[in-house]
Amino acid sequence: MFFIMPPKFDFNKIKFATERPTFEKAVDLYESGKIKNFKEGISAYSAIVEGGKNYNVSIEARRFGLGYCDCYMGQNDYLCKHIVALSIYAVLGGKPIMPEDKKLNSEPQCCGKLGELSKMELAEVKKSISNAIKYIKSYNGPSRTWFTYQASLSEGCNRLSAIVSGLPVSAQITELIIKMLLRLDKKLCKGVDDSDGTVGGFMQECVEILKEFSQLDKKCINTFELLCKQSTCFGWEDPLVRMYDENKAE
Numbered sequence: 011m012f013f014i015m016p017p018k019f020d021f022n023k024i025k026f027a028t029e030r031p032t033f034e035k036a037v038d039l040y041e042s043g044k045i046k047n048f049k050e051g052i053s054a055y056s057a058i059v060e061g062g063k064n065y066n067v068s069i070e071a072r073r074f075g076l077g078y079c080d081c082y083m084g085q086n087d088y089l090c091k092h093i094v095a096l097s098i099y100a101v102l103g104g105k106p107i108m109p110e111d112k113k114l115n116s117e118p119q120c121c122g123k124l125g126e127l128s129k130m131e132l133a134e135v136k137k138s139i140s141n142a143i144k145y146i147k148s149y150n151g152p153s154r155t156w157f158t159y160q161a162s163l164s165e166g167c168n169r170l171s172a173i174v175s176g177l178p179v180s181a182q183i184t185e186l187i188i189k190m191l192l193r194l195d196k197k198l199c200k201g202v203d204d205s206d207g208t209v210g211g212f213m214q215e216c217v218e219i220l221k222e223f224s225q226l227d228k229k230c231i232n233t234f235e236l237l238c239k240q241s242t243c244f245g246w247e248d249p250l251v252r253m254y255d256e257n258k259a260e
């Protein structure tokens with residue numbers, strides 16, 4: 011398919027910025043060919059998405075999530091599965107979704123493989139971490155944009171989860187993850203409103219991963235020293251500091 015004006019967002023944007031159940035339903039709609047009559051307009055796309063009935067859906071090219079759908083959810087300004095499905099179509103033009111692209115890491119996982127990154131790889135990963143952390147920002151907007159704000163925090167954490175899940179186990183990576191956690195901690199202390207615990211939950215999952223790291227490679231524990239003289243916003247580092255102390259006492 012040829013677009014006069016391709017969308018300004020990509021598949022990862024859709025994946026990381028959509029709640030998991032909605033994303034999965036949208037992928038289903040896309041893969042089962044429910045998007046009919048796709049049309050490109052001026053910086054916008056429209057289609058009919060088949061479902062319980064036929065829904066008229068349109069989206070804007072300039073930003074993911076701007077769109078209209080005449081289903082119940084869409085009419086109440088929620089990001090519905092039809093808008094997400096049409097967004098996928100606008101990005102992929104009917105081409106299949108690769109299995110690895112479909113995988114959602116809403117929780118970070120330890121890959122279980124020992125290893126280090128080269129200097130260049132490390133620099134790349136640091137860049138992508140900084141980029142993902144930008145989505146985790148302070149909030150001072152009105153309450154009506156609260157959901158957009160929360161979605162941005164989730165998007166940041168989803169992006170970070172995907173990065174962390176791809177990293178090997180070593181003292182080098184332990185240091186990288188700890189520094190990332192300290193950056194997030196600083197954000198929480200300085201006005202990121204994490205009242206639904208998205209960021210804090212993600213940080214605690216990373217602490218669990220670092221515990222797994224230390225079981226696979228004891229040298230990782232020495233790196234926990236970075237946390238010893240820190241005062242953090244909610245004590246997430248305590249289990250790691252304890253491991254460090256116990257290891258030293260041995």
Ligand SMILES: [Zn+2]
Binds near residue numbers: 065079083084090091
């Ligand atoms: Zn809809």
